[in-house]
Amino acid sequence: MGLNFKSDATQKLLMHQSIFWLIFDISETDFKKSLTTNIAKGGKVDQSSLYGKGVPERAIDGNRASKWGDDSCTHTHNDFSPWWRLDLQKQYKITSVTITNRRDCCHDRINGAEIPTSTFNFMFTLICNGMEGRYVTIVIPNKKQYLTLCEVEVTGETTGNTPVIGGKVDQSSLYGKGVPERAIDGNRASKWGDDSCTHTHNDFSPWWRLDLQKQYKITSVTITNRRDCCHDRINGAEIHIGDSLNDNGNSNPICAKISSIAAGASKTFQCNGMEGRYVTIVIPNKKQYLTLCEVEVTGETTGNTPVIGDLNHI
Numbered sequence: 001m002g003l004n005f006k007s008d009a010t011q012k013l014l015m016h017q018s019i020f021w022l023i024f025d026i027s028e029t030d031f032k033k034s035l036t037t038n039i040a041k042g043g044k045v046d047q048s049s050l051y052g053k054g055v056p057e058r059a060i061d062g063n064r065a066s067k068w069g070d071d072s073c074t075h076t077h078n079d080f081s082p083w084w085r086l087d088l089q090k091q092y093k094i095t096s097v098t099i100t101n102r103r104d105c106c107h108d109r110i111n112g113a114e115i116p117t118s119t120f121n122f123m124f125t126l127i128c129n130g131m132e133g134r135y136v137t138i139v140i141p142n143k144k145q146y147l148t149l150c151e152v153e154v155t156g157e158t159t160g161n162t163p164v165i166g167g168k169v170d171q172s173s174l175y176g177k178g179v180p181e182r183a184i185d186g187n188r189a190s191k192w193g194d195d196s197c198t199h200t201h202n203d204f205s206p207w208w209r210l211d212l213q214k215q216y217k218i219t220s221v222t223i224t225n226r227r228d229c230c231h232d233r234i235n236g237a238e239i240h241i242g243d244s245l246n247d248n249g250n251s252n253p254i255c256a257k258i259s260s261i262a263a264g265a266s267k268t269f270q271c272n273g274m275e276g277r278y279v280t281i282v283i284p285n286k287k288q289y290l291t292l293c294e295v296e297v298t299g300e301t302t303g304n305t306p307v308i309g310d311l312n313h314i
Contacts, residue, residue, distance in 0.1 A: 174199075
């Protein structure tokens with residue numbers, strides 16, 4: 001199954017931890033076979049806006065009907081960088097994503113650039129080569145456009161790394177309504193007005209901490225940064241993992257140092273099985289505001305239960 005790569009059309013596919021760029025023309029040979037295992041079914045979906053009855057759930061209804069009147073296609077408004085997102089509920093190694101485009105109108109909207117009608121095919125498959133992620137997002141980047149998808153099918157296999165659900169959270173201070181629970185609400189919305197981002201005051205060494213309630217071998221930590229303002233505030237932050245609450249958890253071993261995260265982006269940091277009950281994100285040794293729009297942790301339990309109260313807590 002071949003994709004004919006050219007520079008006159010661009011489609012951006014955002015995964016849980018990375019950005020996958022494809023530059024392609026859609027040719028008549030792009031889709032040659034049906035996909036047998038569709039892991040998109042049963043996932044949760046969202047999109048940038050809603051036009052008419054084009055709800056995001058239509059893209060995973062199992063129906064490849066591709067005319068608007070068939071009531072099986074999604075539709076956003078004429079948004080800037082319109083997007084549609086699928087939450088697979090757990091991390092997968094993604095093999096492929098198959099998109100069914102609208103047939104009766106406006107098929108070139110999907111490409112983000114002009115494509116000659118002669119090269120258009122209403123269905124095409126993008127090969128992802130085992131990229132790992134929980135979220136599949138389709139976006140038309142950096143332009144105002146309507147996004148319509150008549151079906152999205154995803155194939156892949158689970159990675160064995162399970163997102164850690166729940167936990168208790170705390171942070172160094174509270175600015176406005178930016179409570180620490182917002183970072184684990186399952187919502188990657190990244191504008192302050194979306195009511196899904198945490199916010200501290202301008203603290204010295206501001207921190208946010210997740211208590212997983214038991215000890216885990218942490219595989220990865222994914223952070224979604226604020227989009228609408230001040231994305232560089234996160235620069236220089238550290239991720240600490242361990243069982244101690246000494247210095248609010250900031251004395252635990254470091255999983256990663258964050259040089260930067262792009263505005264609105266989600267970036268994954270590999271922790272390679274570091275063990276701990278607490279995940280702390282801190283901007284050390286400076287006065288700063290700390291804002292986190294989502295924090296996602298994957299790992300597995302160790303079977304070891306830390307002593308309640310933590311003997312190292314002072």
